[in-house]
Amino acid sequence: MSEALVETSAVINTYNRFPVTIVKGKGSYVWTDSNAKYLDYTSGIATCNLGHVPEKVQIKVKDQLDLLWHCSNLYDIPAQQELAQLLVDNSRFDKAFFCNSGAEANEAAIKIAKKYAKDHGNDQRVEIVTFSNSFHGRTGTTMAATAQAKIHEGFTPLTPGFRYLALNDPDALEVIDNGKTTAVLLELVQGEGGVNPVDSSWIKQLEAICKQHDILLMVDEIQTGMGRTGSLFAYEQFEIEPDVMTLAKGLGSGIVIGALIVKDSVAESFQPGTHGSTFGGNPIAMSAGIATIETMLDKDFLSNVKEKSEWFLGSLNELQESHSSIKEIRGLGLLIGVQMTSEAGTWITKFREKGILVLSAGSNVLRILPPLTTTKEELAQFIAIFQELLIENERI
Numbered sequence: 313m314s315e316a317l318v319e320t321s322a323v324i325n326t327y328n329r330f331p332v333t334i335v336k337g338k339g340s341y342v343w344t345d346s347n348a349k350y351l352d353y354t355s356g357i358a359t360c361n362l363g364h365v366p367e368k369v370q371i372k373v374k375d376q377l378d379l380l381w382h383c384s385n386l387y388d389i390p391a392q393q394e395l396a397q398l399l400v401d402n403s404r405f406d407k408a409f410f411c412n413s414g415a416e417a418n419e420a421a422i423k424i425a426k427k428y429a430k431d432h433g434n435d436q437r438v439e440i441v442t443f444s445n446s447f448h449g450r451t452g453t454t455m456a457a458t459a460q461a462k463i464h465e466g467f468t469p470l471t472p473g474f475r476y477l478a479l480n481d482p483d484a485l486e487v488i489d490n491g492k493t494t495a496v497l498l499e500l501v502q503g504e505g506g507v508n509p510v511d512s513s514w515i516k517q518l519e520a521i522c523k524q525h526d527i528l529l530m531v532d533e534i535q536t537g538m539g540r541t542g543s544l545f546a547y548e549q550f551e552i553e554p555d556v557m558t559l560a561k562g563l564g565s566g567i568v569i570g571a572l573i574v575k576d577s578v579a580e581s582f583q584p585g586t587h588g589s590t591f592g593g594n595p596i597a598m599s600a601g602i603a604t605i606e607t608m609l610d611k612d613f614l615s616n617v618k619e620k621s622e623w624f625l626g627s628l629n630e631l632q633e634s635h636s637s638i639k640e641i642r643g644l645g646l647l648i649g650v651q652m653t654s655e656a657g658t659w660i661t662k663f664r665e666k667g668i669l670v671l672s673a674g675s676n677v678l679r680i681l682p683p684l685t686t687t688k689e690e691l692a693q694f695i696a697i698f699q700e701l702l703i704e705n706e707r708i
């Protein structure tokens with residue numbers, strides 16, 4: 313968005329918008345109001361995991377649009393039953409609650425963790441542990457759960473009840489159980505915070521401590537879930553069994569949705585009157601979720617994602633070997649961070665000028681989020697352009 317538009321726009325300026333107006337999308341590509349075409353390796357921030365306007369989801373949502381848009385949660389919604397069943401059948405969890413965004417899913421997780429402590433006679437357990445550089449949302453409470461000072465700035469007093477520890481820090485494990493902790497909430501690969509994966513032995517130890525002290529292990533899979541890391545959910549690859557998981561972004565392929573997924577023992581803490589949402593579990597959103605999961609359960613879908621990821625990460629590592637502007641490659645599946653030696657913003661602009669959209673995560677990290685449906689040719693095109701940009705940069 314141009315500066316002139318920022319000044320005259322009736323929209324509050326909460327985002328530094330790129331000067332690109334997207335009006336159409338299909339598969340891996342988007343088109344602007346002046347019909348310029350871009351390869352979209354942002355996927356609407358890890359949301360359009362099946363690419364733009366995926367046909368199977370489009371058809372299912374259109375069918376639902378002809379039937380019923382909304383009826384409230386005072387009535388049984390068959391599509392909600394179906395999506396909940398699909399989620400529990402394909403995970404280690406037992407029950408789901410639906411809402412409308414990631415922050416709202418985390419709000420539900422935080423609420424149920426507090427209630428779980430009370431229901432188990434642990435009134436003194438009032439704290440939830442989160443980790444530095446996490447991101448859990450922008451509502452009052454999820455902002456407080458987010459352990460980043462820049463996100464808190466100007467919004468004190470914060471919702472109390474969060475204790476921040478350092479990710480992958482062995483010392484953090486020593487202090488998790490202080491008699492006051494009811495739950496630990498974390499991303500298995502921090503998305504907004506810089507594409508930082510948890511250490512696999514550290515998370516196993518964390519899980520053991522949680523199990524030992526009946527502390528709920530809650531994974532925020534809002535960005536890592538729905539195939540993004542190469543498995544349907546990231547926790548599968550870390551071989552852990554969390555008690556609570558939150559989903560949103562990729563679950564509806566771009567249709568508004570969020571979900572809290574829990575074990576039976578945790579689900580009992582929500583009863584009629586304890587939690588709710590007017591739009592949560594709305595039939596249109598549920599249809600999008602059903603068609604999205606069904607697509608990802610197709611026999612070869614996830615193994616294809618893994619294969620593409622391996623090739624892509626391999627090619628990026630090769631680029632790193634010959635170009636010193638790349639400091640480190642991190643990530644899992646198609647959630648990839650490339651730490652540069654200079655400002656990510658400059659690289660984002662260079663990519664855009666070559667027809668590719670990418671994101672940042674922190675000041676020096678390029679975040680690359682191809683749709684999971686991207687082709688090997690598109691990935692190769694990305695690598696070729698990246699190489700061109702790196703060579704150009706070295707000439708300056």
Ligand SMILES: *Cc1c(COP(=O)(O)O)cnc(C)c1O
Nearest residue numbers: 413414415447448449503534535
């Ligand atoms: C995007 C995100 C959220 C917040 O989701 P919203 O839908 O924007 O509220 C929370 N946690 C993680 C890990 C995210 O990536």
